[in-house]
Amino acid sequence: RKEVEQDPGPFNVPEGATVAFNCTYSNSASQSFFWYRQDCRKEPKLLMSVYSSGNEDGRFTAQLNRASQYISLLIRDSKLSDSATYLCVVSRSNDYKLSFGAGTTVTVRA
Amino acid sequence: GAVVSQHPSWVICKSGTSVKIECRSLDFQATTMFWYRQFPKQSLMLMATSNEGSKATYEQGVEKDKFLINHASLTLSTLTVTSAHPEDSSFYICSARDPQGINGELFFGEGSRLTVL
Numbered sequence: 001r002k003e004v005e006q007d008p009g010p011f012n013v014p015e016g017a018t019v020a021f022n023c024t025y026s027n028s029a030s031q032s033f034f035w036y037r038q039d040c041r042k043e044p045k046l047l048m049s050v051y052s053s054g055n056e057d058g059r060f061t062a063q064l065n066r067a068s069q070y071i072s073l074l075i076r077d078s079k080l081s082d083s084a085t086y087l088c089v090v091s092r093s094n095d096y097k098l099s100f101g102a103g104t105t106v107t108v109r110a
Numbered sequence: 111g112a113v114v115s116q117h118p119s120w121v122i123c124k125s126g127t128s129v130k131i132e133c134r135s136l137d138f139q140a141t142t143m144f145w146y147r148q149f150p151k152q153s154l155m156l157m158a159t160s161n162e163g164s165k166a167t168y169e170q171g172v173e174k175d176k177f178l179i180n181h182a183s184l185t186l187s188t189l190t191v192t193s194a195h196p197e198d199s200s201f202y203i204c205s206a207r208d209p210q211g212i213n214g215e216l217f218f219g220e221g222s223r224l225t226v227l
């Protein structure tokens with residue numbers, strides 16, 4: 001079983017729509033959680049960290065459910081520029097080794 | 111913010127040659143850098159942890175003699191793919207943590223796309 005699993009999508013949504021997707025992780029000892037964004041043929045860039053209480057950054061909301069071992073990302077009022085692959089990233093400890101999901105592709109259409 | 115730079119961005123080489131990729135932290139000192147590889151439509155896979163002044167730590171299944179890592183200074187780590195073959199063609203990305211950064215964010219280099227003919 002992969003350490004981090006994501007629905008690859010693609011999620012094709014119109015501008016202005018809300019899109020949400022989850023990621024599951026297998027190691028219950030995981031401590032840190034992140035969503036990264038990766039554009040085609042580019043390096044990943046941190047979108048947001050995910051905190052136990054859930055957190056919001058503008059149009060983006062992240063949730064963590066430790067009991068069920070999943071994290072989620074919700075994008076409100078989608079923009080064309082939100083089109084990208086969103087990587088779920090989990091760290092088991094504070095040694096900064098990260099485990100990456102394969103990514104969920106989101107395409108926002110005009 | 112902190113920046114990590116990789117060079118070269120693209121490299122095409124013949125089978126059997128060696129290719130060196132550089133990863134630099136531009137405005138912070140990184141005692142630890144990480145090297146990843148990403149095949150198309152797959153997740154980033156950690157290859158090794160590069161430690162300044164000591165030997166790199168390789169993940170299971172990664173050949174240390176094929177992927178040579180040198181971390182000679184606090185701002186530079188290099189990955190050398192020795193005797194490259196077509197199956198080594200991939201997107202190689204490094205990352206480093208700014209110890210002064212918030213939440214321990216890792217910054218990624220721009221990536222180096224290797225094509226072995």
